Amino acid sequence: MDEMTTSSSALDDDGTREAADGTGDSADGTRGPADGNREPADQPAAAPAGRDRTIRGAALLATLIALPVTLLVAVLAFTKLAPDTPVAAPTPSAGGVQVQSTTPVQMAAPALAARPATVCRALLSQLPASIRDLAQRPVTAGPEQNAAYGDPALTVACGGTEPTFPSTDEVWTVNRVCWHLAEQADAAVLSTVDRETLITVRVPRSYEQPLQWVPAISSTIVATVPSGGAIPSGCQR
Secondary structure, eight states: OTGGGOOSSEEOTTSOEEOTTSOEEOTTSOEEOTTSOOOOOOOOOOOOHHHHHHHHHHHHHHHHHHHHHHHHHHHHHHHHHSOSSOOOOOOOEETTEEOOOOSOBOOOOOOOOHHHHHHHHHHHHHSOSEETTEEEEOBSSOTTTEEEETTTTEEEEEOSOOOOOOTTSOEEEETTEEEEEEEOSSEEEEEESSBSSOEEEEEETTSSOGGGGOHHHHHHHHHHSOBOSOOOGGGOO
């Protein structure tokens, strides 16, 4: 009987069994330290407050440095891409005709008899607003018998004295109107030779091939100025 009361472990006064290695089972069956005090579970260590402030300060400083650098790079890129000199704006145009000088062109306006004056008014009222790329301009006198286009000015004059020229001179038919061409120092002068009222067109030397400037004028003449006069044989083809 005495051997049965001897064991490697003994019951404490409170009825719990203490193990020989100094640790004991708690009342709930879990093992705990020998002194009976259970340590709480380890908690993750919090970062020092001073270190957080240092990290945030460094991030803010980096942002403040990067922003002006980014702006400087953008400005330099824009400056490099921008042209050194501004590109000239295109010349305004109206209906494909370049805008030109609107200064009145100096022209004479001799007095006309009643019939030529009527014919000339009909012609001038029907002339086009432009001839090729030359816009019509005002004239200093006789807008009912004179017209001007472009700069330098190509002019159209209605009425006046019929020109005289040798019968051997060539004449040119353009859109059913017969023209005599006379070369002058500063212009080519085209005169009608098959109409009852004279029409004279002066084409400045800077405009090449003067006959190519009269098709629109010829069409208006056919519609407004009757045929007449001593028509040269060269026009009767």
